[in-house]
Amino acid sequence: MSAMTLYVEKNSIIHHMDPLTKLMYVFVSIAATYIVPVHEFVFLTAAFSLLLIIIGKVFMKILPIIAISIILIISIIIVQGMFHPDNKTVLFSIGAITFYQEGLSYAVLLTVRVINMLSAFGVLILTTKPDELIERLIKKGMSPKIGYVFLSVLQIIPQIRATMGKIADAQRSRGMETEGSLIVRIRAFFPLIGPVVLNSLNDTRERAIALEMRGFNTKGKKTFLNESREYPYRKIIQFLLIAILMATIVWRVLL
Amino acid sequence: MNIIDVEGLKYKYPDTDKLALNDVSFKVEKGEFIGLIGRNTAGKSSLCFALSGLVPHFFKGAYGGKVLVDGMEIKQHEIGEIAAKVGLVFENPFSQMTGSKYSVYEEIAFGLENMGIERKEMIARIDESLELLAIKEMKDQNPFDLSGGQMQRVAIASVIAMRPDVLILDEPTSQLDPQGSAEVFRVVENLTKEGMTIIMAEHKMEKISQYADSVLLLDDGELIDYDTPENVFSRDDLINHGIAAPMVTSVAKAMGMKKSDTGKYPVTLSEISREMGDQR
Numbered sequence: 001m002s003a004m005t006l007y008v009e010k011n012s013i014i015h016h017m018d019p020l021t022k023l024m025y026v027f028v029s030i031a032a033t034y035i036v037p038v039h040e041f042v043f044l045t046a047a048f049s050l051l052l053i054i055i056g057k058v059f060m061k062i063l064p065i066i067a068i069s070i071i072l073i074i075s076i077i078i079v080q081g082m083f084h085p086d087n088k089t090v091l092f093s094i095g096a097i098t099f100y101q102e103g104l105s106y107a108v109l110l111t112v113r114v115i116n117m118l119s120a121f122g123v124l125i126l127t128t129k130p131d132e133l134i135e136r137l138i139k140k141g142m143s144p145k146i147g148y149v150f151l152s153v154l155q156i157i158p159q160i161r162a163t164m165g166k167i168a169d170a171q172r173s174r175g176m177e178t179e180g181s182l183i184v185r186i187r188a189f190f191p192l193i194g195p196v197v198l199n200s201l202n203d204t205r206e207r208a209i210a211l212e213m214r215g216f217n218t219k220g221k222k223t224f225l226n227e228s229r230e231y232p233y234r235k236i237i238q239f240l241l242i243a244i245l246m247a248t249i250v251w252r253v254l255l
Numbered sequence: 256m257n258i259i260d261v262e263g264l265k266y267k268y269p270d271t272d273k274l275a276l277n278d279v280s281f282k283v284e285k286g287e288f289i290g291l292i293g294r295n296t297a298g299k300s301s302l303c304f305a306l307s308g309l310v311p312h313f314f315k316g317a318y319g320g321k322v323l324v325d326g327m328e329i330k331q332h333e334i335g336e337i338a339a340k341v342g343l344v345f346e347n348p349f350s351q352m353t354g355s356k357y358s359v360y361e362e363i364a365f366g367l368e369n370m371g372i373e374r375k376e377m378i379a380r381i382d383e384s385l386e387l388l389a390i391k392e393m394k395d396q397n398p399f400d401l402s403g404g405q406m407q408r409v410a411i412a413s414v415i416a417m418r419p420d421v422l423i424l425d426e427p428t429s430q431l432d433p434q435g436s437a438e439v440f441r442v443v444e445n446l447t448k449e450g451m452t453i454i455m456a457e458h459k460m461e462k463i464s465q466y467a468d469s470v471l472l473l474d475d476g477e478l479i480d481y482d483t484p485e486n487v488f489s490r491d492d493l494i495n496h497g498i499a500a501p502m503v504t505s506v507a508k509a510m511g512m513k514k515s516d517t518g519k520y521p522v523t524l525s526e527i528s529r530e531m532g533d534q535r
Binding site (some may be wrong): 129131147148151152155156159203206207208209210211212213214215216217218219220221222223224225227 | 378399
């Protein structure tokens with residue numbers, strides 16, 4: 001049973017960074033590309049995010065994620081290229097369709113922002129164990145209940161999916177058709193989803209009891225099995241990130 | 256000293272008319288193994304919940320009487336505090352895994368983290384439970400990758416690590432295959448040797464007669480009998496309470512073979528073979 005996580009186990013300097021620093025990087029790099037709408041700067045930020053991905057040895061994992069967003073990117077290019085309100089300079093025409101320079105230039109900006117966003121999140125998600133990230137956040141004061149929800153979802157959804165498979169098999173063995181035309185599939189949906197939902201509700205109740213018995217609701221201070229470890233250059237990097245964010249704001253104001 | 260003291264316990268689930276537990280009173284001494292028997296719906300689980308504080312704190316409903324565990328009145332304390340004294344393991348091993356931990360080791364740590372146990376102590380306790388439950392070799396595996404029997408042992412280990420005074424097992428093997436059940440009973444046997452107070456609801460009478468110091472028979476929410484296994488299983492009205500005596504006892508009853516010392520029917524194989532030896 002694999003948990004629903006995109007984390008890739010590798011040994012790189014990015015993997016050893018503090019999850020909170022990475023989380024901060026996500027925010028700063030995304031915010032920066034919006035605060036300073038200068039092509040060169042946005043390109044540089046995206047390139048830097050991709051560089052981090054490459055250092056983190058997860059470049060091949062980010063490619064399919066970027067590929068999925070191609071549809072979004074293409075639609076941005078078409079819409080902005082043809083219809084951006086500032087459109088003046090005709091770049092080229094294909095039959096009746098005309099693309100303008102201003103729109104395309106803006107589309108490129110948006111595209112690079114999207115790629116930066118995906119890469120920045122990729123740095124966080126592909127190189128950070130979810131439990132490490134959540135534990136860091138809980139230690140920083142996030143509610144353990146919210147942390148529990150995030151973590152358990154990753155493991156319990158695959159569990160529910162497995163139950164669903166079992167129920168589908170059981171119903172099929174009793175002669176229910178689950179494959180074929182759309183109508184057949186829709187008809188099969190309710191006898192399948194009913195037991196799954198009831199089953200999950202029952203499991204949830206039992207898990208709530210189990211959590212209670214493990215003292216999850218105890219009010220006292222929690223401790224942690226994993227020691228808070230010292231992350232390399234944590235303070236310097238976090239300081240730099242904040243400085244960069246400030247700098248971009250100043251730049252924007254002066255622009 | 257009595258570790259558990261139940262006095263006139265009455266309980267009714269919300270939105271029901273019938274008492275799930277009706278005037279139940281009994282005492283348990285430290286280190287005893289109590290077998291809890293009765294047909295389905297007799298109130299075994301409700302009693303387990305009442306001892307662990309889920310009744311009335313989690314299930315609400317109408318509650319009367321007193322339950323004291325190690326001098327602490329269950330009704331006056333929160334489940335978190337009670338959980339440090341009473342550990343509960345129930346049927347379904349899957350739903351007892353928290354789902355927020357990625358290894359058996361961390362899974363066992365969960366309860367200790369909540370209790371605020373120091374890290375050093377935590378590690379010592381986890382290693383001890385791993386050893387006791389014979390699950391050391393799977394400590395780095397994901398709990399959900401284990402078999403039912405292994406998972407149930409992890410569930411017991413997680414509770415044992417919290418060092419409760421009383422361990423309650425509510426039909427711990429009813430959803431397991433024979434091999435898984437055998438694994439669980441083997442560790443239960445270890446725990447009895449450790450001198451832990453254990454209360455186990457179970458349908459496998461052979462296991463009850465083998466481990467229990469006393470048997471508590473419930474029917475329809477009422478306490479019918481609370482006595483040694485041989486006294487309870489020698490009762491003639493057992494079948495009326497939905498209980499079939501252990502195979503050994505049934506055979507002995509059919510043959511009219513009573514123990515020469517107590518005049519009761521034997522309940523374990525070793526007892527019956529001793530009787531046979533005497534007669535030969």
